[in-house]
Amino acid sequence: xxxxxxxxxxxxxxxxxxxxxxxxxxxxxxxxxxxxxxxxxxxxxxxxxxxxxxxxxxxxxxxxxxxxxxxxxxxxxxxxxxxxxxxxxxxxxxxxxxxxxxxxxxxxxxxxxxxxxxxxxxxxxxxxxxxxxxxxxxxxxxxxxxxxxxxxxxxxxxxxxxxxxxxxxxxxxxxxxx
Numbered sequence: 001x002x003x004x005x006x007x008x009x010x011x012x013x014x015x016x017x018x019x020x021x022x023x024x025x026x027x028x029x030x031x032x033x034x035x036x037x038x039x040x041x042x043x044x045x046x047x048x049x050x051x052x053x054x055x056x057x058x059x060x061x062x063x064x065x066x067x068x069x070x071x072x073x074x075x076x077x078x079x080x081x082x083x084x085x086x087x088x089x090x091x092x093x094x095x096x097x098x099x100x101x102x103x104x105x106x107x108x109x110x111x112x113x114x115x116x117x118x119x120x121x122x123x124x125x126x127x128x129x130x131x132x133x134x135x136x137x138x139x140x141x142x143x144x145x146x147x148x149x150x151x152x153x154x155x156x157x158x159x160x161x162x163x164x165x166x167x168x169x170x171x172x173x174x175x176x177x178x
Contacts, residue, residue: 039076039080040076043072043079045085046075046079047059047071047075048061049089049102049103050075050102051099051100051101051102053067053071054066059102071092075092078091139159139160139163
């Protein structure tokens, strides 16, 4: 652009309209550059959130597969046609399925997958709490049996000794040994 302006200034200084047309052309091209930058930023943002259908583990932005190149071109064309990001994601999902998106929708079908760690953790915590409660209840029953004079089984005796024995003090490496 600078070369064009310098050439115009050196060839005809008196022709003001030619200089004005050239300057307006450079202003329009600056806006075109800004528009292209906006399109490029949106395309890269969308491309980072779309999985390559050939690679599977890479986004189409990082992948060099032919399919990824075509999808990047498709996204840029859709942006230039004036579609929003949501419309582009919806079109990609309709064409390639939900697995093409890195962040699938949360619906009834995927709820079990998303919530399974919470469910498994809750069940495990419930089982642990029930066993602790049952163990404490057994201790009370064993204590009542001792008061009544009912003999304890060897397992119950061992459990009572474990429960009634105070824990050993924790040894610390900085504490002097006695």
